Amino acid sequence: MALYLPELTLLLMALVFFFASLGNLKESRLRSLGLLLSAIAVTASVYSYGFKGSLFFEAYRVDAFSQVFKVIITFGLFIVIYLGDGLYGVDDTLRPEYYLFLTISAFGLVSMSSAVELITIIISLEISSFALFIIIPFRKQGAYREQMEAGIKYALFGVTASGITLYGMSYIFGMTHTTYLADLMKIIPGVILKKPLMLIGLVMLLSGFFYKLALFPMHFWAPDVYEGAANETTSFVATLPKVAAVALLIRLISLAGADASQFTWVMMIFAVLSMTFGNLSALVQTDLKRLLAYSSIAHAGYLMIGLLCASELGYLSGIYYVAGYLFMNLACFFVIYHLAPQGRNISFDDLKGLYKRSPLMALTLAVGAFGLAGIPPTIGFTGKLFIFTAAIKKDMYALVILAVINTGIAIFYYLKMVRAAYTSVDDEVSPLNLRVSTSVLGIFLIVIIILLGTFPQGFIDFAKEAVAAVI
Amino acid sequence: MEQYLIYNTLSYPILTVLVTVPLFGAIITLAIRGDRNLKIWGLLVTLLTAVLSLPLYSSFDLTTAKYQFAEFSTWIPFVNIDYVLGVDGISVLLVLLTTLVMPLCILCSWTYIKERFKEFICVLLLMEAAMIGVFVSLNTVLFFIFWEAMLVPMYLIIAVWGGPRKDYASIKFFLYTLIGSIFLFVAIIALYVTTGTFFIPELMTHHYSFSYQMWIFWAFTLAFAIKIPMWPLHTWLPAAHVEAPTAGSVILASILLKMGGYGFLRFCLPMAPGATAYCMPYLIAVSIISIIFGGYLALGQNDIKRLIAYSSVGHMGFVTLGIFLLNDAGIKGAILQMINHGITTGALFICVGIIYERTHSREISDNSALGIMMPIYVTFLVIFSLSSLAFPGTNSFVGEFLVLMSSFSKYKIVGGLAVIGAILAAAYMLRLVQKMVWADSDGHIHHGEKSHLSDLNFRETATLAFLAIFVFWIGLHPAPFLKVMDASTAHLLQQLESGMNVLPAGHGEPHALLNGVGESIKHLLALK
Numbered sequence: 001m002a003l004y005l006p007e008l009t010l011l012l013m014a015l016v017f018f019f020a021s022l023g024n025l026k027e028s029r030l031r032s033l034g035l036l037l038s039a040i041a042v043t044a045s046v047y048s049y050g051f052k053g054s055l056f057f058e059a060y061r062v063d064a065f066s067q068v069f070k071v072i073i074t075f076g077l078f079i080v081i082y083l084g085d086g087l088y089g090v091d092d093t094l095r096p097e098y099y100l101f102l103t104i105s106a107f108g109l110v111s112m113s114s115a116v117e118l119i120t121i122i123i124s125l126e127i128s129s130f131a132l133f134i135i136i137p138f139r140k141q142g143a144y145r146e147q148m149e150a151g152i153k154y155a156l157f158g159v160t161a162s163g164i165t166l167y168g169m170s171y172i173f174g175m176t177h178t179t180y181l182a183d184l185m186k187i188i189p190g191v192i193l194k195k196p197l198m199l200i201g202l203v204m205l206l207s208g209f210f211y212k213l214a215l216f217p218m219h220f221w222a223p224d225v226y227e228g229a230a231n232e233t234t235s236f237v238a239t240l241p242k243v244a245a246v247a248l249l250i251r252l253i254s255l256a257g258a259d260a261s262q263f264t265w266v267m268m269i270f271a272v273l274s275m276t277f278g279n280l281s282a283l284v285q286t287d288l289k290r291l292l293a294y295s296s297i298a299h300a301g302y303l304m305i306g307l308l309c310a311s312e313l314g315y316l317s318g319i320y321y322v323a324g325y326l327f328m329n330l331a332c333f334f335v336i337y338h339l340a341p342q343g344r345n346i347s348f349d350d351l352k353g354l355y356k357r358s359p360l361m362a363l364t365l366a367v368g369a370f371g372l373a374g375i376p377p378t379i380g381f382t383g384k385l386f387i388f389t390a391a392i393k394k395d396m397y398a399l400v401i402l403a404v405i406n407t408g409i410a411i412f413y414y415l416k417m418v419r420a421a422y423t424s425v426d427d428e429v430s431p432l433n434l435r436v437s438t439s440v441l442g443i444f445l446i447v448i449i450i451l452l453g454t455f456p457q458g459f460i461d462f463a464k465e466a467v468a469a470v471i
Numbered sequence: 472m473e474q475y476l477i478y479n480t481l482s483y484p485i486l487t488v489l490v491t492v493p494l495f496g497a498i499i500t501l502a503i504r505g506d507r508n509l510k511i512w513g514l515l516v517t518l519l520t521a522v523l524s525l526p527l528y529s530s531f532d533l534t535t536a537k538y539q540f541a542e543f544s545t546w547i548p549f550v551n552i553d554y555v556l557g558v559d560g561i562s563v564l565l566v567l568l569t570t571l572v573m574p575l576c577i578l579c580s581w582t583y584i585k586e587r588f589k590e591f592i593c594v595l596l597l598m599e600a601a602m603i604g605v606f607v608s609l610n611t612v613l614f615f616i617f618w619e620a621m622l623v624p625m626y627l628i629i630a631v632w633g634g635p636r637k638d639y640a641s642i643k644f645f646l647y648t649l650i651g652s653i654f655l656f657v658a659i660i661a662l663y664v665t666t667g668t669f670f671i672p673e674l675m676t677h678h679y680s681f682s683y684q685m686w687i688f689w690a691f692t693l694a695f696a697i698k699i700p701m702w703p704l705h706t707w708l709p710a711a712h713v714e715a716p717t718a719g720s721v722i723l724a725s726i727l728l729k730m731g732g733y734g735f736l737r738f739c740l741p742m743a744p745g746a747t748a749y750c751m752p753y754l755i756a757v758s759i760i761s762i763i764f765g766g767y768l769a770l771g772q773n774d775i776k777r778l779i780a781y782s783s784v785g786h787m788g789f790v791t792l793g794i795f796l797l798n799d800a801g802i803k804g805a806i807l808q809m810i811n812h813g814i815t816t817g818a819l820f821i822c823v824g825i826i827y828e829r830t831h832s833r834e835i836s837d838n839s840a841l842g843i844m845m846p847i848y849v850t851f852l853v854i855f856s857l858s859s860l861a862f863p864g865t866n867s868f869v870g871e872f873l874v875l876m877s878s879f880s881k882y883k884i885v886g887g888l889a890v891i892g893a894i895l896a897a898a899y900m901l902r903l904v905q906k907m908v909w910a911d912s913d914g915h916i917h918h919g920e921k922s923h924l925s926d927l928n929f930r931e932t933a934t935l936a937f938l939a940i941f942v943f944w945i946g947l948h949p950a951p952f953l954k955v956m957d958a959s960t961a962h963l964l965q966q967l968e969s970g971m972n973v974l975p976a977g978h979g980e981p982h983a984l985l986n987g988v989g990e991s992i993k994h995l996l997a998l999k
Contacts, residue, residue, distance in 0.1 A: 313550075370623060375649075376616035385612065388657065389550060392664045400660070404653040411649050415626075415642060422631060423638075460549050 150228025
C-alpha cells in the first residue's frame with residue numbers, strides 16, 4: 001500500500017476530476033483542486049522516497065531510481081497545473097476532462113518509471129499516451145482546426161511507435177523466453193554481439209521511448225503537435241513524457257551491457273542526427289512552439305549521449321539533464337502561455353517589447369533560453385558539462401565535438417528569442433499585468449535554473465543513489 | 472595544494488570579496504529607484520571594489536611565483552570541481568586594471584546613458600564580477616563559467632544601449648565569442664578526463680604527448696585568438712566597438728580583449744609547451760599580419776571609434792607577438808602592453824564618448840578644429856593619442872619597446888616588420904589629432920554651429936586625469952609594474968623550457984605537412 005502511494009494519490013486525483021466532470025465547477029475551483037491534489041501527490045512521492053520493494057509479481061519495482069523519477073514527474077505535473085492559470089487555450093466545456101486526462105497521463109508516466117517487465121512497460125506507455133491523444137484536440141476552436149491535425153498525428157505516430165515496440169518485444173521474447181528485465185539483463189549481453197536479431201529487437205523496443213523523447217527517427221510528430229496543441233497542453237507534452245522516457249531508456253539501455261559496441265553505434269547515429277536535424281530546422285522557425293519542438297529534438301540528442309555512455313556518470317548526467325530540461329522548458333512555456341491570453345500561438349513578433357511589458361517575463365525567457373543554450377551558470381551548462389565528461393571518459397571525442405558544434409548552432413536561435421524580447425519598440429506597448437502568484441512561479445523557475453546549475457551536488461547525491469539501484 | 476598556493480592572510484577573503492561585492496551590488500541595484508541614486512550607487516560599489524582591491528598591490532609578495540591570496544573550498548566533489556581563487560604576477564595587474572577602470576565606466580556613462588539606468592548599472596556590475604572572476608579563477612570550470620557569464624551582460628550592453636546597428640553588432644559579438652569558447656570547453660573536459668583534475672596549477676605540471684598538446688593548444692588558441700582578437704578573427708571587434716555605448720567600448724577595449732592574452736599565458740604556454748614551441752612561427756606570422764593589417768585599416772577610417780577599434784587590433788598584435796617570442800622581455804612587454812592598452816585605449820574611447828555627447832557624431836570631419844573651443848579636452852586627446860602611438864615618456868613606449876627589443880634580439884625581420892606597425896600607428900593617430908584639434912582652424916571662434924561646444928566639466932576631467940596619471944607613471948617609472956611580473960614570468964619560462972623538449976616525433980602525416988609550412992615561414996622570417 002505504502003509502496004504504491006504516489007500512484008494511488010494520482011488515481012484518487014483522477015477520480016475526483018472524473019466526478020468533477022459530471023458537475024459544473026468553476027475553472028478557478030478546478031485549478032485549486034488540481035493544485036491541492038497534485039501537491040498531495042508530490043508529498044506522497046517524497047514520502048515514499050527510500051521505500052524499496054516490488055509489486056504485481058515482480059513486474060513493478062519501487063526503488064530509489066523509480067522514486068526519484070516519481071518526485072520529478074509529480075512535481076512537474078504540479079508546475080504544469082500551476083502554470084495553466086485560467087486555461088486560456090482549452091475549450092470551456094472540456095476543462096474538468098482536461099485535468100482528468102492530464103492526471104491519467106501523469107499516472108501512466110509514473111508507472112513507467114517503476115515498470116520492470118515488458119508487458120507492464122507497454123501498458124504504462126499506452127496509459128500515458130492515450131490520455132494525451134485525447135487532450136491534444138481539446139484546444140479552443142481556431143481558424144484552421146490545427147488541433148485536430150495535431151491530435152491525429154500524435155495518435156497515428158504514437159500507435160505506430162507502440163506497434164514497433166511490440167514487434168521488437170516479440171523478437172526479444174522469442175529469443176529469451178522471458179519478459180522480465182531482471183532476467184533479460186542476464187541473457188542479452190551474452191548474445192547481443194552474436195545475434196543481430198537481438199540488436200534489431202532491442203532498437204525496435206526502444207522506438208516507443210524515442211517517440212516519447214522525440215528522438216530521431218521518431219521525432220516527426222513534435223513540431224506539428226507542439227504547434228497544434230493548446231499552450232498549456234504543449235507544456236505538458238513537451239516535458240513530462242521525456243522524463244519518464246529517460247527513466248525507461250536507462251533501464252533498457254543497461255540491458256545491452258557495458259560493451260555492446262554495435263548498439264552504441266546505432267544510438268550514437270540517432271543522437272547525432274537528432275541534434276543536427278533539430279538544430280538546423282529550429283534556425284528557420286518563426287513560431288516559438290515549433291522552435292521549441294525542434295529544440296527538444298536536439299536536446300533529445302544531447303540526452304542520448306549521456307545515456308549511451310552506459311556508465312554511472314552517463315546515467316547520472318542524463319537524469320540531471322532531463323530534470324534541468326524540464327525546468328528550462330517550463331520557463332519558456334510559462335512565458336508563451338502568459339503572453340497569449342486568447343491561447344493563440346506566439347511568434348517572434350509577439351515577443352517584441354516584452355522587456356517593457358513585463359521585465360520578469362523577459363528575464364524568465366532569457367534564463368530559460370540561455371539555459372537551453374547551455375550558458376553558465378545555468379543548469380543547462382552544468383548538465384552539458386556532465387554529459388560531455390561522461391562521453392569523453394568513454395573516448396567518444398568525435399561525438400562530443402559534433403555535439404558542441406551543435407551547441408554553437410543552437411545558440412543562434414535561443415539568442416534570437418532573447419533578442420526579440422529585449423528589442424525596443426517605437427510605439428507604446430500595453431504592460432502585462434501579472435498576478436502575484438504568476439510572478440512567484442517565474443521567480444521560482446529563474447532561481448531553480450540558476451541554483452541547481454551552480455550547486456548540483458545535492459541533486460547528484462539523490463540521482464547517484466537512484467542510479468546505484470539500476471546498475 | 473600547498474605547493475601551488477599561498478593562502479590569503481588578509482583580514483578578509485579578498486578575491487571572493489572582489490567577485491561578490493559587484494555581484495550583490497548588482498542585485499541590490501534592482502531595488503533602488505531614481506536615476507541619480509542609481510548612478511551614485513553604481514559609483515559607490517565600483518569604488519568600494521577598487522579600494523578593497525588595493526591590498527593586492529601593496530601586500531603582493533614579489534619573490535614567489537605561487538598563487539597568492541588564495542582561497543579554497545570544495546564545490547562539486549562528485550566531479551572534483553573546487554572553488555579555488557588566487558592571483559600571481561600575471562593576473563594581479565589585470566585584476567587591478569579591472570577594478571580601477573570600472574568606476575570610470577560609471578562616470579563616463581553619467582549623462583551618456585539616457586534610458587533604463589537601473590538595468591545598465593546592474594549589467595555593468597555583473598560584468599565586473601564576471602571579469603574579476605575570470606582573472607582570479609584557478610579552476611578551469613570556474614574560469615569557464617565566468618568566461619561565459621561575461622557574454623550575456625556584454626551582449627545586453629551592446630544590444631540594449633548600442634547605436635543604430637546594435638542588433639548586428641551584438642549578435643556577431645555573441646556568436647563569435649561563443650563559438651570560440653565551445654572548443655575551450657571540450658579542451659577543459661578532455662584535460663580533466665586525462666588528469667582527473669580541473670585545478671589549473673596542477674594541470675600545468677602534467678606532461679602530455681605532443682599530438683594531445685596540439686589538440687588542446689588549438690582548442691584554447693581558437694577561443695583566445697577570437698577574444699584578443701587576432702587577424703583573421705577580428706571582424707567582430709570594429710562592429711562591437713562602434714555600436715557599443717562608451718562604457719561598453721571601454722570595457723571591451725580595456726578588459727575583455729586582455730582575456731585573450733591572459734588565456735594564452737595561463738593555458739597555452741604552460742599546459743602545451745611543446746605545441747607552443749612548434750606553432751610559434753605561425754602565431755608570430757599572424758601577429759605581424761594583425762599589427763600591419765590593423766594599422767593599415769585604421770589609416771582609412773573616417774569614424775573615430777572605428778579607427779581606434781582597428782588600432783586595437785594592431786596593438787593586440789604586439790601583445791601576441793610578445794607572448795609568442797617566448798622570452799622574458801617579450802612576455803613582460805606583452806603583459807605591460809595589455810595594461811597600457813587598457814589605460815590608453817580606454818581613455819581614447821572615453822574621449823570619443825565625450826565628443827559624441829556634444830556633437831552627436833563620430834565622424835572625424837564633424838569633429839574637426841576643436842582646439843580653440845575645448846582646450847582641456849584636446850590636451851587629454853593629444854596625451855592619449857601620443858601614448859597610443861608609443862611616444863617615449865608614455866606608457867605604451869615601455870611595453871612596445873620591450874616587445875620590439877626582444878623581437879630584434881631574436882628574429883630581426885620580425886622586429887623590422889613590427890616597426891612598420893609602429894610607424895603606421897604614428898601615421899593614423901597623428902592624422903586623427905591633426906584633424907580633430909587643428910584642421911583648417913584660423914585660431915578664432917566663429918559664430919557657427921560649433922560655438923556652443925563646452926569644454927570638459929569636472930567629472931570628465933577627473934576621469935581622464937586619473938588615466939593620464941598612469942600614462943606617465945608607467946611611462947617614466949615602469950619598474951614597480953615590471954617587478955610584479957618578475958617571479959611569475961621566470962616561472963612560466965621555466966615551465967616552457969622543461970616542456971618544450973617534447974619532440975614532435977611519432978605523429979602522422981598532417982603534422983609533417985604542417986612542419987613543411989612551418990619551415991618555410993621560418994625561412995621567410997629568416998628565423999634561426
